Amino acid sequence: MTKVTDMAEAVSSAIEDGQSIYLGGFTHLIPFAAGHEIIRQGYSDLTLVRATPDLIYDQMIAAGCASSVTFSWAGNPGVGSLRAFRRAIEDGVPTELDIDEYSHFGLVSRLAAGAQDLPFLPLRTFVGSDYPEHNDNIQFVENPFGDMPGEIPVVPPLNPDVAVVRGQRADTEGSAHLWGIVGEMVEAAFAADTVILSVEELVDTEVIRSDPNRTLIPQTVVDHVVEEPYGSHPSYAQGYYDRDNEAYLAWDRRTETHESTEEWLEEWVYGVDDRTEYLEKLEVERFLDLQPQTSYGTPVDMGEY
Amino acid sequence: MTKVTDMAEAVSSAIEDGQSIYLGGFTHLIPFAAGHEIIRQGYSDLTLVRATPDLIYDQMIAAGCASSVTFSWAGNPGVGSLRAFRRAIEDGVPTELDIDEYSHFGLVSRLAAGAQDLPFLPLRTFVGSDYPEHNDNIQFVENPFGDMPGEIPVVPPLNPDVAVVRGQRADTEGSAHLWGIVGEMVEAAFAADTVILSVEELVDTEVIRSDPNRTLIPQTVVDHVVEEPYGSHPSYAQGYYDRDNEAYLAWDRRTETHESTEEWLEEWVYGVDDRTEYLEKLEVERFLDLQPQTSYGTPVDMGEY
Amino acid sequence: MTDYTDTELMITRAAQELQNDDTTLVGVGIPNLACNLAKQTHAPDLEMVYESGTIDSNPSKLPLSIGDPVLATDAQSIVPMIQGFGYYLQAGRIDVGFLGGAQIDRYGNINSTVIGDYEDPKVRLPGSGGACEIASNTHRTIIITPHTQRRFPEEVDFVTSPGYIDGETTREELGLRGGPDAVITDKAVMRFDDDGEMFLDSVHPGVTEDAVQEATGWNLQFGSDVVKTEPPDEEEIDLIRNELDPDGVYTK
């Protein structure tokens, strides 16, 4: 049964104001197209969950979509800070922003607990730091097996209402092959109630089933499938295109004030109807610069038994 | 730096009497060649760890190598029971055997805790069963985040002294590609102090690095590398050969008494020097019957950046 | 009327318990045949998951074990056990689980561990495997077993897989999901009442209610309307004998 739709439809049927939303990808495969569609549809009061808010949440925060961010590292990777995020926290512009903050492993462990329906997961982080003082979601439980350590921090499950994850290829039912850096996307997809899967290309089910160990996102967790080439620009898709670093640098410049940030949103988000129009605005040379050379992995023989 | 050696050398340098040993693979990729070498070298007092003891531990128990088994399902898969295992437990033949018993997830969780240096992992198993009454390694801790559930079972880490795991291919430093059913091999390899990796074939490092997401066993956990084609017979290696079901059925017949079991060991283990001699004893038709047709997975493009 | 064996009836009856959108955790043997039968008849979208970690397997021939390569080739996904048990089963993503066992009591608690004392067993059985977590975490379990007094005792020697415990403590209180839904034997089909006690729901053609009671180690409750079990039809028998198990590995 096909779950294929377009991003506008997927977003409007999956997301409601006030929900907690996870947009996936650790530097890699970030669903920018979905983020822009959420902005265009004018959502508000969202809780945004992501290890690294990155440009995508900076844009959504600037657009006034968010009331809270759950995160572990809020910077512009390799460039500097996230100015819209900081303006919201430091000055309440355009809206006040609550934060719920962890280390990377703390946040990923919360998603993993959510993916497994566990009341908590233990981890060897946070001891000796100031996090437990400021976050009630970090508790300590005694070790019933001895005193090395005598107690250990635990974090509770995190189950976003909606997760948007990307993969390189999937079939129409939503079983997806992912490769390169996977981050915490699998945990988030299993933890969320509703999942939008966006991919670089739709392929025959036979392609997916030819290498089942590669199917990290299975159809059973997926509700909507969107084929959206270059849906991760200006982040990247391993084997398909590189990160557009110029865009990361430009974001840093264009967001110096809230007003200049709004101009950027006007130009690149509100001013286009969908991802195709967004791509049309990019110069063709930029596309060509982002193409990697082909480098195939040695295939595996599954054997026909 | 190459870690390549032969199985006799790997076993004798890695294993000592009295240690806890994990031989890997869930039905798939079982290291029979390593098991036979352990028997030939006359080890004793071993604690054998495996979800499914399978024929390999039945053979080692019959040979008198084991004083204890940590497991979760002790049967001859698809055939019946493990007669040597039962004789040891029910009648103390050839030696008494202690058992340390879990469900599959309980045992796998112990290895996962061991792999991550955690004092315990929680799981939603064992509640309402008789296991906690008989096993002090199943404890309950309170949920600090609420009462759904109010408490949850936890199991402590399991760190075998030595793990023997198999993969389809690896480089000489021990980074291995695995595909098909992986079971709990990755957790065990990360949990063990010393790891012997045995593979169907050694390949160039470039083959491994062409598809890094497939490298489930990395060289950092591996101490010895052994190239041993058909090292999993009579279990199977996905894409290389099928399970030799005739051997599983034969084991059931040949183990009806301890004496007949010893005859089997004499013929197939003590009577051969190594895996090559073992393979020479198999009829060529059997080899041919076990060959699957080729069925390649669609390769991925990692891209050259 | 079509001729059939006890095993064939158990297979067809079990297949009827499955719905088209179910995800089921399958064992080899009868459950595997039942699932494949359902898939080829009324439940083409049935998703079969094995505790070895193969997801939506599509076996080209009858698997000989739950780790058979035919379950891996052409599967939708394959995951490590830690993930299959954690992200699928424990997370509540499996609707139906199949269980068997050496002993089952009136509350559907199952023993597949030992006959006799745990520390000094008369017969050592294989143990749980994934049974304890299947019983704890699926939304419903179907128990398939031959029907004899020995297998249906007043009390099991060891609870490997919890059913409705003692009929008083609820599974919900304990944090357990689902519970036993049906017990399918070679004589009858039993279900469970609101207190989690087993009752006779249907008897197989040619079997008397007395015979069922006779083969049960406690006073079995009878449903208000015990009916006759629907026998296999011709199509089902044809599929089992000619496609699913042509060599009669499990059905002879």
Place this chain on the structure above:
Amino acid sequence: MTDYTDTELMITRAAQELQNDDTTLVGVGIPNLACNLAKQTHAPDLEMVYESGTIDSNPSKLPLSIGDPVLATDAQSIVPMIQGFGYYLQAGRIDVGFLGGAQIDRYGNINSTVIGDYEDPKVRLPGSGGACEIASNTHRTIIITPHTQRRFPEEVDFVTSPGYIDGETTREELGLRGGPDAVITDKAVMRFDDDGEMFLDSVHPGVTEDAVQEATGWNLQFGSDVVKTEPPDEEEIDLIRNELDPDGVYTK
């Protein structure tokens, strides 16, 4: 004598902290350059792991972020974050971690979270990322930072990454592995005594001990034998300028 910049000295000094059989958790920028420099000189087998989950990366060019595709292509392995942090870092498989931060105190506790009050910050910094677990779980950490009073205060505003806590509670008691080994700044190299307090180990060429104290917000201990920091040699400078960072992204 070779001409060099402060940054180039910090890179070469950091590289010298690495041994050939080390596995190191790398960040972009100076740590990445230091690791690559070590790999091309005295530590060819150095294994570089990134918190994005790429294991033994072999970048064909300078990565722009810790998730750059050049860290994935040609890597030995790539794992999900849950595994990178759990099976590698938490399990103690990473020897050396690199940390930076806005504030560092005398016990090597690091703040990369906020300046001012946590609930009402003057400056909101990026936060931990993996820093808290790197500080907790590697066998030794190397801290790299510019040397100013503001960055070396008496007390940090927020402990993001624990060092030697308060100099009394031991890391071992708390279940923490390792601890800060060296602090490399643009003025000096500091190390830690048995109580976990920072002391001046070497000053960079052209820098006085007074200038170091002046840039430190507490009475800095001086080692018994404060030496001059070894400056970069010609080969190192050549590698940095012509191979590792030819565009001067991090070294200009």
